[in-house]
Structures are given as C-alpha cells and as structure tokens.
Amino acid sequence: MKPLSLYDEESLIKMVELQKATQWDLEKAIDWQLPIDLNKPLVPLDEKALFFPGAGKEERLAISQMMGLVIAAAICEMEESLIRLRSVGWDQLAAKYPVNPEFVELGEQFFAEEEKHSEAFRRYLKKFADTAGIEFEVLREVLPVIESTKTEFILRKNLELGGYSFWWIVAQVEQEFLLLYNALAPFKQSLEPLYFDIHRKHFEEEARHASFPYLLLELLITRSTHPLNLVHQKADLMVSQLLQAMWTVNSLSRLKKLKKIKQKHPLFDALLKVYPLFEKQPVHRIFWGLFTSVPYVSSLVNPFYHRKFLKFTERMGAFSIPFPAPEPAPLLKE
Amino acid sequence: MLKRTKIRDLTTAWLEEGPPNVEGDVFLFLHGCPDTPFTWKHQLDRFSTSARCIAPFARGIGESEGSRDSKRYSLDAIALDHLEILRESGESRDQSIIVVGHDLGGPQAWNIAHLLGRRLKALITINGPAAYQMAHRAKNLRQLAKSWYAGFFQIPVISDSLIRWKEKDLIRLSHRVGEKALVEENASIVKFLPQYREGFKTLVRIYPAKPAKIEAPVLVLAGSRDPFLELPKADELKPLASQVTIRVLEGGHWIHESMPKKVNQLIEGFLGKIKEKKDEA
Numbered sequence: 001m002k003p004l005s006l007y008d009e010e011s012l013i014k015m016v017e018l019q020k021a022t023q024w025d026l027e028k029a030i031d032w033q034l035p036i037d038l039n040k041p042l043v044p045l046d047e048k049a050l051f052f053p054g055a056g057k058e059e060r061l062a063i064s065q066m067m068g069l070v071i072a073a074a075i076c077e078m079e080e081s082l083i084r085l086r087s088v089g090w091d092q093l094a095a096k097y098p099v100n101p102e103f104v105e106l107g108e109q110f111f112a113e114e115e116k117h118s119e120a121f122r123r124y125l126k127k128f129a130d131t132a133g134i135e136f137e138v139l140r141e142v143l144p145v146i147e148s149t150k151t152e153f154i155l156r157k158n159l160e161l162g163g164y165s166f167w168w169i170v171a172q173v174e175q176e177f178l179l180l181y182n183a184l185a186p187f188k189q190s191l192e193p194l195y196f197d198i199h200r201k202h203f204e205e206e207a208r209h210a211s212f213p214y215l216l217l218e219l220l221i222t223r224s225t226h227p228l229n230l231v232h233q234k235a236d237l238m239v240s241q242l243l244q245a246m247w248t249v250n251s252l253s254r255l256k257k258l259k260k261i262k263q264k265h266p267l268f269d270a271l272l273k274v275y276p277l278f279e280k281q282p283v284h285r286i287f288w289g290l291f292t293s294v295p296y297v298s299s300l301v302n303p304f305y306h307r308k309f310l311k312f313t314e315r316m317g318a319f320s321i322p323f324p325a326p327e328p329a330p331l332l333k334e
Numbered sequence: 335m336l337k338r339t340k341i342r343d344l345t346t347a348w349l350e351e352g353p354p355n356v357e358g359d360v361f362l363f364l365h366g367c368p369d370t371p372f373t374w375k376h377q378l379d380r381f382s383t384s385a386r387c388i389a390p391f392a393r394g395i396g397e398s399e400g401s402r403d404s405k406r407y408s409l410d411a412i413a414l415d416h417l418e419i420l421r422e423s424g425e426s427r428d429q430s431i432i433v434v435g436h437d438l439g440g441p442q443a444w445n446i447a448h449l450l451g452r453r454l455k456a457l458i459t460i461n462g463p464a465a466y467q468m469a470h471r472a473k474n475l476r477q478l479a480k481s482w483y484a485g486f487f488q489i490p491v492i493s494d495s496l497i498r499w500k501e502k503d504l505i506r507l508s509h510r511v512g513e514k515a516l517v518e519e520n521a522s523i524v525k526f527l528p529q530y531r532e533g534f535k536t537l538v539r540i541y542p543a544k545p546a547k548i549e550a551p552v553l554v555l556a557g558s559r560d561p562f563l564e565l566p567k568a569d570e571l572k573p574l575a576s577q578v579t580i581r582v583l584e585g586g587h588w589i590h591e592s593m594p595k596k597v598n599q600l601i602e603g604f605l606g607k608i609k610e611k612k613d614e615a
Binding site (some may be wrong): 007094095096097098099100101222223225252 | 355476558564565566567568569579580581582584
C-alpha cells in the first residue's frame with residue numbers, strides 16, 4: 001500500500017476504507033466471557049524482573065501481573081486523555097488547517113477507535129479486579145492516572161498556545177503500542193489469554209492508524225500561522241519528552257502506595273515482599289535502567305527505541321533531549 | 335470559439351466550447367488577474383467534451399471593452415454581464431450551471447452563485463476567496479502582507495502610472511511566484527485596477543454583514559504555496575455555504591494550470607458525488 005500523504009487523497013481514502021472494513025466490535029471481537037487466569041503472567045519479564053533481581057517464582061508472577069495492569073491502565077489513561085483533549089487537539093485544528101475531507105475522516109476514525117481501546121482496557125482492569133477480589137478503586141490507587149494531573153494541564157495549555165507537545169507524545173506512544181505487542185507476541189502461550197487477546201486487537205488497529213499523529217504533526221508544523229510556530233517546532237518535542245519522563249516516574253512511584261493497601265489483597269502483599277530488593281539498588285542505577293533497559297518503561301520514554309519516530313523528528317527539525325542509547329534486556333518465559 | 339455581443343453598450347467577449355446542448359450542464363469559468371480566459375485551457379479541453387463551457391473575458395481584457403464608468407466593474411455589474419452572456423449563449427432556464435472561479439473570479443463566482451439560485455448546480459473556487467472571506471481577513475496580518483498590492487492599487491494615478499511603467503515585469507513576476515504554467519502574453523494589470531478599486535469598496539460595504547448561505551455544494555480548491563492568499567479555513571466558510579468541501583493541493587496560485595489533471599479529477603469527482611446524491615434522492 002502507498003505510504004499515506006496529507007495531500008494524496010487516494011491513499012487516505014484507501015486507508016479510511018481499510019480501517020472501516022477491518023475495525024472490530026468491542027462486544028463481539030473480544031470474548032468477555034473468558035475467565036481471567038490468575039495463575040498466568042500478563043507480560044513477560046526480563047532477568048531482573050524489571051527492578052527486582054532475585055525475585056522468586058511467585059513474586060515474579062505478582063510483578064508481571066502488576067506491570068501488566070500498569071500497562072493496561074497507562075494505555076487506558078492515555079487514550080482517555082486523548083478524548084478529553086480532542087476539542088482543542090483535533091476539532092479546532094481540523095477547522096483551522098483543512099486539507100481534504102478524507103484526512104478529517106481518518107481523524108474521526110482515529111478518535112473513535114481510541115475511545116474503544118480505552119474502554120477495552122478499562123473493562124479488563126475491572127474484570128481482573130473482580131476476579132482477584134480486589135476493589136477496583138483500591139487497585140486504581142496504585143495504577144497510573146492522567147486526568148487532572150499537571151501533565152494533562154500543561155499539554156492542554158501547550159495546545160491552546162498553538163503547540164505540538166501533545167501530538168509528539170501521541171506519535172511516540174503509538175509506536176510504543178506496536179513495540180509492546182511485538183514484545184508480548186512470542187510469549188502468547190504463557191500469557192493470560194484475555195489480556196493477550198485485547199493487546200492483539202489493540203495492535204491491529206494501532207498498526208493501521210499509527211501514521212495519523214505524524215500526518216497531523218506535519219500539517220501543524222508546515223501550516224501553522226502561529227507567531228511562535230518556530231519555537232513550538234523546535235522546543236515542543238523536548239517539552240513532551242520531559243512531561244513523558246516525569247509522568248512515567250510519577251506513575252511508577254504510585255506503587256509506593258502498596259504499603260498502605262498491602263492487607264487488602266495477597267497480590268499487593270507479594271509485591272511488597274520483594275520491595276527490599278528494589279530498595280537495595282542505587283538510585284542512579286534505577287534511573288539509568290528506567291531510560292535504557294527496563295522493558296515497557298524505557299521504550300516509552302526513550303525515543304531511540306523507535307526509529308520511525310526518530311527519523312520523523314529529524315525531518316521536522318525538532319530538538320530532542322539527548323537520551324542514552326537503549327540497552328534492551330531480553331525477556332524470559334516464566 | 336470566440337464569441338462577442340453588446341451588453342449594455344459595451345462589447346463583451348467570451349470563449350465558448352462544447353456541444354450546443356440545451357439540456358446538459360453549463361460551466362461558467364471566471365478568470366482572475368493578471369490573466370485571460372485562456373487560463374482555463376485544460377478545463378475547457380476536458381469538460382467541453384460533455385458540457386457547454388463558457389469563459390468570459392473580464393471587462394477591459396481581450397475583446398471585452400472597458401468602461402469609463404467604474405460601476406461597470408462592481409461585483410453586481412459583472413454578475414449581470416455574466417448572466418447576459420449565459421442568455422446570449424443559449425442557456426435555457428432549466429439548465430444547471432456550474433460556476434468555477436479563480437483569483438478575482440472567485441468573488442465573482444460567489445456573487446453570481448447567489449443570483450443563480452436553484453439553477454446553480456455547484457460552485458467551485460480555485461484560490462479565489464469570497465468577498466466576505468477577504469473582508470474578514472482584514473485583521474489577518476499574513477493575508478494583509480500577501481495582499482499588499484491590492485492596497486497599493488487603491489492609490490489613483492500613482493499606482494496607474496507606476497504599473498504602466500513596469501507592467502510586463504510585474505506580470506511576469508506574479509506569474510512566476512504564483513507558479514503559472516501557461517504562457518499568457520495578453521494579460522494586463524492596469525485594466526484590472528477598476529475591478530480592484532470597486533472590489534475594495536464592496537469589502538468596506540459588506541463588512542461585517544453576513545451573506546445569505548449558498549445551498550448548492552461548494553468545492554474550494556487551494557494551493558498550499560499560494561503567495562497571494564492565505565489558505566481557507568473551515569470556520570470562515572461556514573457562514574457562506576451549507577455544504578463546503580475544502581481541498582488543499584501542493585501547488586501555487588495557478589493550480590488549475592500547473593496540475594490540471596489533478597484539478598480536473600477533483601472537479602469530476604465532486605460533480606460525480608453530486609449526481610450520486612441526486613440519483614439516490
């Protein structure tokens with residue numbers, strides 16, 4: 001298929017039609033009756049079990065499940081944030097910088113699908129909580145949140161000022177979603193089936209519309225008439241990287257709350273047992289690992305994990321924070 | 335084929351191509367400045383195979399006689415001339431008209447669209463904003479910078495003499511920066527000055543009034559590199575028409591010359607969709 005181009009309505013029509021023909025139905029495409037297998041991990045771990053070297057089998061399962069839930073919640077929150085910022089981040093821009101009706105339709109589909117994805121992951125989180133006998137609200141206390149955070153506030157302000165940080169984040173996160181599924185796929189048999197299935201369906205649609213944020217960024221950067229366009233063009237990628245890194249660290253630090261809720265469920269207790277292993281590690285090593293080698297985390301913050309994204313940032317002439325080179329850790333079958 | 339007639343005492347000329355049918359659609363192509371109806375060569379070639387195409391010469395251009403009465407250059411007077419041309423060319427009241435305007439032909443196209451009422455099948459503008467749009471861009475500094483020459487044209491005597499002095503160079507320059515593809519030796523700027531001046535009066539008169547909405551489908555084509563016009567925005571077109579499709583092409587001011595295949599294809603597609611909708615209804 002021809003690569004998508006803003007001004008080539010034929011390639012856009014084809015993509016719109018392909019998306020329409022292959023989009024899945026939230027109720028029918030996923031078997032929501034499938035029980036959640038609590039004895040299976042949600043995501044494969046590396047040798048260090050993210051930050052807990054020396055964790056036992058039971059603890060590795062708990063870490064994997066918590067990481068899987070964190071990932072699901074992060075996807076859900078990011079996609080919900082996309083919907084909340086839709087008016088200033090899409091509707092107003094589409095009216096201000098029109099290209100052709102096909103591009104608008106592509107954008108509408110993008111938002112509709114993102115809404116569906118967030119609903120799918122939210123349902124999974126609730127189902128997991130129900131199956132494990134954890135109150136959903138208690139589980140949410142340790143999972144990432146974007147709504148009403150400073151990150152979302154800054155992103156909204158940046159958009160209102162004619163900036164692109166929001167779309168830089170979306171572009172990189174879309175790439176991350178693809179990378180995430182590719183990491184899970186080889187371990188399909190050992191992972192919790194419903195969790196894997198949602199990721200597979202999520203991947204199918206994300207793979208099709210991962211180009212959309214790039215097209216929108218190109219449109220904004222080349223067409224914006226804002227007096228600060230050049231500043232936004234150069235600096236907003238760095239702003240987005242900073243926000244993304246801060247949000248990721250904050251999200252992981254929410255796991256500290258496990259101490260308060262350890263008595264609410266054995267899963268939390270199991271995680272707390274390995275907490276000393278984490279605390280033993282020097283802070284600088286944790287931070288270095290966070291940006292270079294921790295599966296699912298480093299690739300979210302470090303743009304060097306995404307070649308297509310990196311190439312695009314260069315083409316658009318945006319300045320990037322000098323991240324260290326990635327050192328991806330191999331994942332293991334539990 | 336070149337045709338001419340007297341309209342309210344002034345010789346008025348136009349190009350006419352296509353079968354002299356009395357039932358099919360009629361295309362009315364309106365050119366801008368500095369230009370002539372020959373700018374529509376590719377469109378006349380393409381659409382005259384199935385429809386009658388009329389492309390008038392602007393007042394004072396080619397064999398269309400100029401007038402000392404500046405009112406003959408107002409948008410309304412020009413619209414009356416065009417209606418008369420349609421009548422002279424045998425257009426029947428049952429025929430649907432497709433109006434296509436480029437540059438200064440844009441405001442003319444929007445204006446005559448109102449007068450055609452239900453006979454208007456579609457309005458297509460190519461880098462040709464409506465007068466209302468331009469009036470509302472009065473606070474847009476980028477548009478003001480791009481339209482500086484239109485302000486200069488309002489200075490009588492000085493602008494006339496300066497343009498006469500360097501007219502050929504100025505025409506060549508505008509054609510070059512606007513990416514005009516067809517060679518046009520008979521273009522003029524001086525002869526368009528009365529139109530610019532009357533047009534400016536119209537802008538002052540209509541601002542900030544809201545025009546009546548056009549109900550027929552409107553296709554707005556714009557070149558992303560147009561050095562004379564800012565790109566259209568969906569919001570500014572909303573008060574003007576109920577069904578607007580905006581398409582931005584990677585080109586300059588004369589996209590119908592520089593990328594004729596693409597422009598013709600888009601026009602055909604647009605008209606095809608109108609037909610489909612009509613058939614469905």
